[in-house]
Amino acid sequence: MRRVVQFxxxxxxxxxxxxxxxxxxxxxxxxxxxxxxKVGKDAAQLCGLDKPTGIxxxxxxxxxxxxxxxxxxxxxxxxxxxxxxxxxxxAFLAAGTNVVGTSMVWLVTPRHADxxxxxxxxRACTAGNxxxxxxxxxxxxxxxxxxxxxxxxxxxxxxxxxxxxFDYGNYDDAEFTGAAMGFGTKPDDESPMMFLPGVIxxxxxxxxxxxxxxxxxxxxxVRQRVEPWYTPERIECTMMTVEPGQMGAVRFxxxxxRDGKPVLTLEHVTRLTDAAAPDWExxxxxxxxxxxxxxxxxxxxxxxxxxxxxLFDSTDAGCMATAGRVVNAIDWVCRAPQGLLAVEDIPLSAxxxxxxxxxxxxxxx
Numbered sequence: 001m002r003r004v005v006q007f008x009x010x011x012x013x014x015x016x017x018x019x020x021x022x023x024x025x026x027x028x029x030x031x032x033x034x035x036x037x038k039v040g041k042d043a044a045q046l047c048g049l050d051k052p053t054g055i056x057x058x059x060x061x062x063x064x065x066x067x068x069x070x071x072x073x074x075x076x077x078x079x080x081x082x083x084x085x086x087x088x089x090x091a092f093l094a095a096g097t098n099v100v101g102t103s104m105v106w107l108v109t110p111r112h113a114d115x116x117x118x119x120x121x122x123r124a125c126t127a128g129n130x131x132x133x134x135x136x137x138x139x140x141x142x143x144x145x146x147x148x149x150x151x152x153x154x155x156x157x158x159x160x161x162x163x164x165x166f167d168y169g170n171y172d173d174a175e176f177t178g179a180a181m182g183f184g185t186k187p188d189d190e191s192p193m194m195f196l197p198g199v200i201x202x203x204x205x206x207x208x209x210x211x212x213x214x215x216x217x218x219x220x221x222v223r224q225r226v227e228p229w230y231t232p233e234r235i236e237c238t239m240m241t242v243e244p245g246q247m248g249a250v251r252f253x254x255x256x257x258r259d260g261k262p263v264l265t266l267e268h269v270t271r272l273t274d275a276a277a278p279d280w281e282x283x284x285x286x287x288x289x290x291x292x293x294x295x296x297x298x299x300x301x302x303x304x305x306x307x308x309x310x311l312f313d314s315t316d317a318g319c320m321a322t323a324g325r326v327v328n329a330i331d332w333v334c335r336a337p338q339g340l341l342a343v344e345d346i347p348l349s350a351x352x353x354x355x356x357x358x359x360x361x362x363x364x365x
Contacts (some may be wrong), residue, residue: 001024001025001026001027002025002026002027002070002071002330002331002334003027003029003067003068003069003070003071004020004026004027004028004029004069004070004071004072004073004330005028005029005030005031005032005064005067005069005071005072005073005092005097006020006028006030006031006032006043006072006073006075007032007064007072007073007074007075007076007088007101008032008033008034008074008075008076008077009031009033009038009046009047009057010075010076010077011171011172011173011316011319012075012102012136012319012322012323013073013075013076013323014046014047014048015047015316015319015320015322015323016073016075016102016323016326016327017031017043017046017047017073018047018048018049019320019323019324019327020073020327021043021044021047021049021053023327023354023357024354024357025331025354026327026330028043028053028055029055029067029069030055030058030063030064030067030069031043031046031055031056031057031058032057032058032059032061032064032076033046033057033058033059034059034076038057039057039058039059040056040057040058041056041057042054042055042056042057043055043056043057061088061091062091064092065091065092065095065097066095068095068096068097069097070097070098070330070334071097071098071099071100071330071333071334072089072092072097072098072099072100072101073100073101073323073326073327073330074088074089074092074099074100074101074102074103075101075102075103075323076088076103077103077176078101078103078104079103079104079105079176079180079203080176080180082104082117085103085104086104086117086120086121089101089104089121089124089132090120090121090123090124091124092128092130093121093124093125093127093128093130093132094124094127094128094130095128096128096129096130097128097130098130098131098132098330098333098334099130099131099132099133100132100133100134100326100327100329100330100333101132101133101134101326102134102135102136102140102322102323102325102326103134104117104134105134105136105139105203105204106202106203106206107121107132107134107340108134108135108136108139108140108143108144108206108207108342108343109206109207109209109210109342110132110134110340110341110342111210111342112205112206112209112210113206113340118340121340122339122340125338125339125340126338126339128338129338130338131333131334131336131337131338131339131340131341132339132340132341133326133329133333133336133340133341133346134326135325135326135329135343136322136325136326137291137307137318137321137322137325138164138268138291139203139204139206139207140322140325140343141291141305141321141325142162142163142164142291142292142293142305143162143204143207143211143266144207144210144211144343144344145343145348146162146291146293146303146305147160147162147211147293147295148214149293149303150293150295150301150302150303151215151295151301153295153299153301154295154297154298154299154301155297155298156297156298157215157295157296157297158263158296158297159262159263159264159265159295159296159297160211160263160264160265160293160294160295160296161265161267161292161293161294161296162265162266162267162291162292162293163267163268163269163281163290163291163292163293163294164267164268164269164270164289164290164291164292165268165269165281165282165283165289165290165292166268166269166270166271166283166288166289166290166314166315166318167271167272167273167274167288167289167314168183168239168270168271168272168315169235169237169238169239169271169272169273170237170238170239170313170314170315171238171239171315172238172239173239174239174240177239178239178240179192179193180192180193180194181194181195181250181270182194182195182228182247182250183239183240183242183246183247183248183250183272184240184241184242184243184246184247185246185247186230186245186246186247187228187230187245194252195226195250195252198224199224200224200226200252200253200254201222201223201224201254203254204254204266205222205254207254207266208222208254208255208256208264208266209222209256210342211256211264212256212264214344217258217263218258219256219257219258219263219264220257220258220259220260221256221257222254222255222256222257223254223255223257224252224253224254224255225252225253225255226250226251226252227250227251227252228247228249228250229247229248229249229250229251229271229276229277229280230245230246230247230248231243231244231245231246231247231248231249231275231276232244232245233275235248235272235273235275235276237272237273239272240272242272248271248272248273248275248276248277249269249270249271249272249276249277249280250268250270251267251268251269251270251277251280252267252268252270253265253266253267253268254266269281274288283306284304284306287306287314288313288314288315289306289307289314289315289318290304290305290306291304291305291306292304292305307320307321325351328351328352328354328355329346329350329351331350331353331354332346332347332350332351333346
């Protein structure tokens, strides 16, 4: 059984925490929370479970490092405070605790990450003889595993398009996602963080370049495009209230270009409620979101992935799937050679082991 610390209990973290508590092959030994309203509360209370675990949340990182856990699940938002996140991850890694995470998306493709993020974490892995693995559903699954599956069905590839088409209206994250994407801004406002020159390429360009490496193709450039949509009517949703004239949807992409045309495209169509951007592409009928891969080639292949849950909406289900991408890899990462790991380093079968059990398995381990 692997001893695990959960680092943060936000939109993704509360689902990974719930998974860790429920799995018979994992033992929760610590929880990090930064908010005063969460510190001191039992882990079960922080993820909607009834039975107390006896593990209470703390903001004392040194104490958590001192637990000597096998692995930390790092889901704390790192993209807005990358140097602090690197320092926190490094503390665990250097002390001998492996890290899996959904934060710091540059690390989804570590071989394409810039030195400022890669080098200190690699140094920490070397010091602690540990490993670090970062993935999710996007960036992550849709741009790697889903593409790999689709391409394996073709004899020739002309182009690949990866799409996330989602209604973020019910996503309670105006502070980061809403602000970063510019929801609620006007045309003359300062450009939101995500759409500054080079930012989209920084976040998703690694997956484009990784796909190019896998396909053995030489790209002429990797570029980004952004198209905002401003609402003529008021939109009210969980994310925020958007007034007329403010941005209620955005379409953006990272494109790998060869001979003047995009051959590898990672595109997002993100709206607040289905009333936004009515002329843009929607998910298939009956769904609020889709992760899609389209391979134009011989033959043409299209794979549509939908996540859902009987108790949670699709955005929560997406966060749950994001957590699953790293929780399921804990055991393999703990046994892996030291260093920064990419999805191609991990056998797919290793991320499926231990994912099915009876309640009796939980109580007897």
